[in-house]
Amino acid sequence: MTATTTAPARREAANPLTAGQLPLWGPWALIGVALAIGAAVSALVAGASGTDFSIVAAVLIAYVLYLVAITVVSQQIEGGRKAADRLVTGVVVGAFVLALVPLVSLVSTVIINGAARFDLQFFTWTMRNVVGEGGGVLHAIIGTLLVTLWAAIISVPVGIFTAIYLVEYGRGRLSQAITFFVDVMTGIPSIVAGLFAYALFALFAGEGVRAGIGGAVALSLLMIPTVVRSTEEMLKLVPNDLREASYALGVPKWLTIAKVVLPTALAGIVTGVTLAIARVIGETAPLLIIAGFTTNMNYNVFDGRMMTLPVFAYNQYVSPGVQEQAYFDRAWTAALVLILIVMLLNVIARIIAKVFAPKAGR
Amino acid sequence: MSKRIETNDLDVYYGDFKAVEGVTIDIEPRSVTAFIGPSGCGKSTVLRTLNRMHEVISGAWVDGEVLLDGANLYAPGVDPVNVRRQIGMVFQRPNPFPTMSIRENVLAGVLLNNRRMSRSDQDDLVERSLRGANLWNEVKDRLNLPGSGLSGGQQQRLCIARAIAVSPEVLLMDEPCSALDPISTLAIEDLIEELKQEYTIVIVTHNMQQASRVSDRTAFFNIAGTGKPGKLIEYDDTTTMFSTPKVQATEDYVSGRFG
Amino acid sequence: MTTAVQPVAKQRLADVVFKTVSTTAGVLILIALAGVAIFLVAQAVPAIIGPLPGIDGGFFAWVWPLTFGTIWSAFLAMVMAVPVAVGIALFITHFAPRRLAQGLGYVVDLLAAIPSVIYGLWGITVLAPFMQPAYTWLTQNLGWLPLFAPPASGTGRTILTASIVLAVMVLPIITALCREIFLQTPRLNEEAALALGATRWEMIQMAVLPHGRSGIIASSILGLGRALGETMAVAMVLSSSGIISFALTAQQNPSTIAANIALRFPEAHGITVNMLIGSGLVLFAITLLVNGISRWIIARTTVKGGR
DSSP states (O other): OHHHHHHHHHHHSOOTTOOOOOOTHHHHHHHHHHHHHHHHHHHHHHHHHTOOOOHHHHHHHHHHHHHHHHHHHHHHHHOHHHHHHHHHHHHHHHHHHHHHHHHHHHHHHHHHHHGGGOSHHHHHOOOTTOOSSOOOOHHHHHHHHHHHHHHHHHHHHHHHHHHHIIIIIOOHHHHHHHHHHHHHHHTOOHHHHHHHHHHHHHHHHOTTOOBHHHHHHHHHHHHHHHHHHHHHHHHHHSOHHHHHHHHHTTOOHHHHIIIIIHHHHHHHHHHHHHHHHHHHHTOOHHHHHHTOOOSSOOOOTTSBOOOOHHHHHHHHHHSOOSSHHHHHHHHHHHHHHHHHHHHHHHHHHHHHHHHSSOOOOO | OOOOEEEEEEEEEETTEEEEEEEEEEEOTTOEEEEEOSTTSSHHHHHHHTTTGGGGSTTEEEEEEEEETTEETTSTTBOHHHHHHHEEEEOSSOOOOTTSBHHHHHHHHHHHTTOOOOHHHHHHHHHHHHHHTTOHHHHTTOTTSBGGGSOHHHHHHHHHHHHHHTOOSEEEEESTTTTSOHHHHHHHHHHHHHHTTTSEEEEEOSOHHHHHHHOSEEEEEEESSTTSOEEEEEEEEHHHHHHSOSSHHHHHHHTTSOO | OTTOSOBOOHHHHHHHHHHHHHHHHHHHHHHHHHHHHHHHHHHHHHHHHSOOTTOTTHHHHHHHHHHHHHHHHHHHHHHHHHHHHHHHHHIIIIISOHHHHHHHHHHHHHHHHSOHHHHHHHIIIIIHHHHHHHHHHHHHHHTTSGGGOSSBOSSOOSHHHHHHHHHHHHHHHHHHHHHHHHHTSOHHHHHHHHHTTOOHHHHIIIIIHHHHHHHHHHHHHHHHHHHHHOOHHHHHHOOOOOOOOOOSSBSOOOOOHHHHHHHHGGGOOTHHHHHHHHHHHHHHHHHHHHHHHHHHHHHHHHHHHOO
């Protein structure tokens, strides 16, 4: 009985630490009201001017209304400092939602449009002698795989050994120069890499040269800095204790690196390489320049034009034939395939990083 | 299987900075020698020069000679790798290789050097080394699990097993118990007592009780001040060092008056 | 027993080989970069010195409008992307519930993983038609501003649309870097601010933003470097005519160097190839400069701020 009598008494004695505070549901209620008003205004304007109802306009109006309302309400109840905090929270959350809009729109567009030709023929046919409907991307998939494979063959050893040099051997001028120029390399625009590959191969094969290997050279120029950077980070993470333990057992330096340092860092290095591949596999510009485009299958990276998935998507879209829709559909499906490949590589990279990371001691 | 180490007028430098000056010491085979002294006096540095591990630190170099049964470790043409195969080292923090199982850790010295060895010889070596490190009974059922799953003290004994598996002449220990709890420390101290039947052991320690418990002879290092090189102040039988040292600084240090 | 220490033999050889291979790999990178510079310059020289058929004023008069378009579109992209990126980074590091934060980070990283050609497809089919009514409205109501000078584009494929696509593309880059920098704000500074009775926003003003200011600048400039060099999205979205104009929503838009190369190179021959490579060299120089500035800012502040 005493509890019930003391409770109100305690509430009357003002706690000096409490201040005016919006209830938890307050902001949500305001959002609801703002959305309702936004929709109403948008509907009225649409009715008056005879245009369609615009969800975008409704949401925009609601968002601005909410920001104003939450600031004013909070100002009244909680004071100016808290109001500023509420306003910024609203703005920051808005920024995040804003960034999600293109992502959602892009992914859904690609999936919806790409589903049109996501069939067996698409993956088993080339575009040889195909006019209008039908046809497939087998030649482009093979091309992408070959070019990327060669890019990896070139850049993975160079990248990993460079990182080994920088972490295990590098001292003085040379390693500083290499570190600096690897930084420079990360900034090379992809199209410039393509121009370089063209200029290089034009030297041997003459003007107008097109070959898959040129694309591989251009891509490896873009891939090497990523491989070097990620491998370097991973090698630096290997504790020096392990190197010393190995040396103290009478193991030469190169075997220490090959059998202790690299295996310890392996998961991280593989993750880095996978992400680097994911990054270059979608490159279009350099391949457009040096690998060119073709409708035929070409297994030989050293000779002749070679189609790749991104270039295929681009080419189908910008130069459609008579039955436009067939070309657009193929472009979108190629885009979908490309996104799936890139996502797959990203997922693989994350799994490798998680599963194969050495079980850390304490 | 145990050799004598002598150093003659050994100076150690980091770049231009002289870290240790004029160390002349004679370490008997089949004995435990403790290096004691305040932090930064160069005792760990000297220990590392005994198997050329200081060369891992960039800029470190040595003037003078270190003799292993009369052979100079710093003679021209000597491969530090060969030196380290004969003079093993155990570090402050246990450092088993995280990618290897317990068994592979013990065999690391063999496997990493690409030496061939039959399966049964490997099994023998693993058992012998782990028994030598007093670890066999605790891990014999889980030899194929990662070494990082053991407790800190077990990991350190695993590292000792790894070091003795390459059958070195000398075992250097750089504060091997400083990261361990008292019970694990005791286990390691017992182990050192047994190991000295076969190996020459040099141990760096901050713990004076430990030095008095495990060592036959003790070397006291000190430093005159920051920026000055560390020096070997006194070297004698452990009992003498802890009861009737000849130098005042040694007495101050072992009686806990400073450092 | 005294023969124990043997002189060196084969182990050393393997060591030397391994070290040589590693060093060679590093040197190869230097050679490759030198090759990039030399080959591009060699191919560009005929266009830079020689007379160009059908173009008055030589190479630089030809490349200037493209350069303008490149910088203008990248600048517009940064104006849109930087505030949003900083907002997102703040949201992820300081506003989102901790459990969600990492997942949200992945979501933003997804934006970075999407190939540029897909941004191009999206920009041309979704964004451009979507923006077109807004452009019409802007030119009708704000046409007196040079930015919105009429006539409005009928397709929506204007430089503003291209810049929006660029902004979306560089957003994850800037966000990722800012996020890292905000996370590195010394915890003690943050707690000190909160202990003084600051609200979350005041704490961010007092501790997070001052700590991250140079990081925000550096990451923005890195994003700028990316926007300058982006090719396919611009090439596909922008309907260009090679003029110099600040108008955002007009039918006629400046082109960019990268997009111009991508559009013209497949059909190019003779001196045109040299001209395009020359323009690529100009682009390379601009991105080098921009990235250099950014690295310089990062290097300067990490030395100063290092503890």
